[in-house]
Amino acid sequence: MRIYTFNINGIKARFEALTRWLPEALPDVVLLQEIKSVDSGFPRAHFEDMGYRVETHGQKGFNGVGILSRLPLEDVARGLPGDETDEQARWIEATVIGAARAVRVAGLYLPNGNPAPGPKFDYKLAWMERMHARAAALLTSEEPVVMAGDYNVIPQPEDAAKPEAWVDDALFRPESRAAFRRILALGYYDAFRLKVQGPGHYSFWDYQAGAWDRNNGIRIDHLLLSPQAADLLEDVGIDKAERGRDKPSDHVPVWAQLLA
């Protein structure tokens, strides 16, 4: 089972690119972020015709997450628990029925948090506390769990081409990185770093200032694996070439292959 995370930066703007990419990559599961659409505006039938189950948790204009899956989905849940007043659509869960076994997946779009300090940064850290609680709860099932999405966190200096440019940014501030480590410390593993070491691996390049041409990227799209999922990990990858295609998202697909 190959699971992808892909921040598409708008389903309307990425419709053609996503339609081209799906039959090329043939993902089993895609966790989408920033669909920037309400559920009724998502082109569900189009992707169903391409062989995918479609589940979305959208909102008007911004944010929004979704799941495309060629495998059956069960027990879909929308929204991150812990704050009934939070109206931002950033979390969706489902159980994917693989050929060998089932995997619980969570797709997430973690708040950006800039400018920091400020209310948006406070919201980011509070959201990460809620995610920590949900991540702990998911571990109790003892089934394989994959939490994948746009974390808006640069875990280590080696995950940025120019780490010095990010020192005061909400993506790299000590509080954000500590909150990310606290989730890992529950017993989760960064799938990419289980297989690939060293600098120079990025998942996002800004549209501005020639960031792509200069390879000025950051690695902020992650798949976190429970111990049971880590035991099934076969391979990982970043589809960097997608950033160079026509009308790309500023993020590229990142994936993990599980024996499931």
Place this chain on the structure above:
DNA sequence: ATGCCATCCAATGGATGA
């Protein structure tokens, strides 16, 4: 130092993003 570009909604500009 800087939203330099892209997207969405709505309206010929503003908000947001990382």
